[in-house]
Amino acid sequence: MFKxxxxxxxxxxxxxxxxxTKWGNLHEFGDMAWLPEQRKVIYRKDDRxxxxxxxxxxxxxxxxxxxxxxxxxxxxxxxxxLEKNASASARCKAAHKMVSSFETVAYxxxxxxxxxxxxPVVGFQHRIQASSACVGSPEDMLLTSCPWDPRTxxxxxxSNAYSIALSKVSAFIADMKQLRERNPLAFCGIDAKMxxxxxxxxxxxxxxGKSEDSIDFDITYYRSYTRGEPSPHxxxxxxxxxxxxxxYGAIPHxxxxxxxxxxxxxxxxxxxxxxxxxxxxxxxxxxxxxxxSDQVLGISGSPIIVEKGCAIEGLCICSEHLHCAxxxxxxxxxxxxxxxxxxxxxxxI
Numbered sequence: 001m002f003k004x005x006x007x008x009x010x011x012x013x014x015x016x017x018x019x020x021t022k023w024g025n026l027h028e029f030g031d032m033a034w035l036p037e038q039r040k041v042i043y044r045k046d047d048r049x050x051x052x053x054x055x056x057x058x059x060x061x062x063x064x065x066x067x068x069x070x071x072x073x074x075x076x077x078x079x080x081x082l083e084k085n086a087s088a089s090a091r092c093k094a095a096h097k098m099v100s101s102f103e104t105v106a107y108x109x110x111x112x113x114x115x116x117x118x119x120p121v122v123g124f125q126h127r128i129q130a131s132s133a134c135v136g137s138p139e140d141m142l143l144t145s146c147p148w149d150p151r152t153x154x155x156x157x158x159s160n161a162y163s164i165a166l167s168k169v170s171a172f173i174a175d176m177k178q179l180r181e182r183n184p185l186a187f188c189g190i191d192a193k194m195x196x197x198x199x200x201x202x203x204x205x206x207x208x209g210k211s212e213d214s215i216d217f218d219i220t221y222y223r224s225y226t227r228g229e230p231s232p233h234x235x236x237x238x239x240x241x242x243x244x245x246x247x248y249g250a251i252p253h254x255x256x257x258x259x260x261x262x263x264x265x266x267x268x269x270x271x272x273x274x275x276x277x278x279x280x281x282x283x284x285x286x287x288x289x290x291x292x293s294d295q296v297l298g299i300s301g302s303p304i305i306v307e308k309g310c311a312i313e314g315l316c317i318c319s320e321h322l323h324c325a326x327x328x329x330x331x332x333x334x335x336x337x338x339x340x341x342x343x344x345x346x347x348x349i
Contacts, residue, residue, distance in 0.1 A: 003053050004029060004128045006109065007045040007119040013177075016041050017170040020215060024200035029129075033195040035099060036180050036187040037092060042103075042195065045120075046128075055111060055122025059131045062108040063194070066137035066144045072154035079155070083222050083231060088185035095191035102194060157193065158223035160241060161253035162261070163201055163214040168248045175243060179236060179337045186233035193220040207275035210251065217244065218256070228309045230330045235343040239335035242317065247338055254296075258314025259303040266298040311344050318342050 006029075013034060019041070023030050029046035082091045102108075106116040108131065121128075134146040147155045164172050180187055190196055197218040201210050222231065231237075244250035245261060251268050252261040266272045276297065283289065295303040304316050309325055311318035311332065318324050318332035324344035335341030 001051065002125050003049050003051050003055070003122055004125055005045075005047055005049045005053065005055075005120040005122045006057070006059075006128060007121070008103075008107065008109075009043045009045060010103065011041055011043060013039050013041045017173040017177075019043075020169050020173060020198060021166055024213075024215075031197065031199045033197050035095075035191045035195040036176070037184050037191045038096065038099065040099075049122060053122050055120075056113060056127070057121035057123030058110050058113040058127045059123075059129070060108045060110060060113075060133050061131035062102055062105065063147065064131045065108070065133045066146050069142050069145045069152050069154065072145060072147060073152060076153060076155055079222055080224075083189075083224070088188050088233065091192060092185055092188035095188045098192055099194065153225070156223055156225055157220050159218065159220045159256045160237075160258075161216055161218040161256040162241070162244050162250035163210060163216045163253070164244060164248050164250045165210075165212040165214050167212065169215050172244060172248050175247075175337055176240060179240060179243075182336045183233070183236055186236040189221040189231075189233060189237075190219055192222075207271040207278070208269055211270050214251075216253070217250075218253075228312050228325065230312050230325045230328055230344060230346070232346060234312070235333070235345040236336075238311075238314075238343040239338055239341040242335065242341040242343070243338035246340065259305060260311075260314055260317050262296040262303040264298075265296060272298075311342075318344055 013036075016032075016034065020032070023032060023043065027045050027047050029044070029048075031044045031046075033042040033044075035041070078094075082094060106119075106121070109116060109121045111117045111121055113127075137144060137146060142149075142152060145152050145154060197216075199216045199218065201214045201216050203210050203213050219237070221237065224231065241261065245252065249268060252265050269275070276299070279297075289299075291301065292303070293299075295301045306316050306323070308322055310316035311323040312325055312330070316323060319342060321331045324330040324332050329346050329348060330344040331347050332342055333345040333347075335343055
């Protein structure tokens with residue numbers, strides 16, 4: 001049992017490329033949320049403190065609480081309407097309002113479990129590390145529900161994450177800023193989900209551990225319920241991911257990616273052969289394996305599925321227009337900054 005002291009500080013992102021490489025060494029539990037369109041970074045100053053420090057703080061993050069189901073469904077309808085507005089100006093206004101409202105209430109942190117009276121928020125590790133209000137939410141015939149509850153047509157989103165070696169992070173951030181300058185409004189969808197979360201991951205000797213100290217870039221954004229439905233700015237997000245994976249050798253998160261990200265992923269682990277040897281020894285009959293795990297681990301088959309509209313769903317990287325949605329105006333085009341990328345871009349008639 002130990003205590004932590006948490007303070008959130010919002011700054012402009014002008015020196016993010018430099019700060020990102022050292023913030024994790026300045027604060028034991030430090031991380032940051034980057035709001036690209038708003039050109040802001042929310043820095044989390046989070047350190048271990050003496051157990052005698054005053055405070056019984058609690059992390060009750062707003063987005064992880066149960067809410068009236070009707071309100072969640074209404075928010076989803078609004079989000080769908082905003083997404084169909086290709087100009088994104090309304091989406092950006094909504095994102096600014098969301099970030100401001102979260103900041104006003106300290107993102108759900110309280111000093112005593114009930115009220116926020118100011119920073120720092122000091123509390124025991126188990127009350128600060130994670131937020132779990134939805135675990136104890138009431139069983140009330142779905143009058144209320146958690147945002148991700150599959151029983152309701154509430155919020156629906158896509159979470160995408162990958163790790164980049166700390167030595168390459170500054171260059172990646174610089175490239176991402178170039179991409180932002182080409183189309184700032186395309187990043188409002190990221191801002192609307194409280195930004196891109198940057199978390200630090202230490203190098204590990206584990207067979208599937210990171211071979212270098214890294215930063216995990218975690219991005220959450222809108223995703224349609226309708227299969228094959230394109231998003232107006234998905235080309236920017238897909239270019240960003242292809243840039244990370246191909247130019248900067250990013251390692252995809254095993255659970256937060258679509259098919260194309262896993263092609264060749266196992267080759268990025270220097271000790272993958274040792275892992276597969278142990279896997280074969282402990283599970284010789286493949287009881288814990290599946291067609292999917294064999295594909296992503298490079299044992300047999302490929303995670304790539306090439307078919308009509310496959311790039312819209314992330315099943316492939318487009319190489320021809322048919323892989324996008326030409327009937328809706330989306331064609332396979334090179335990336336704007338990382339020109340080796342191939343993405344589905346909207347080309348109005």
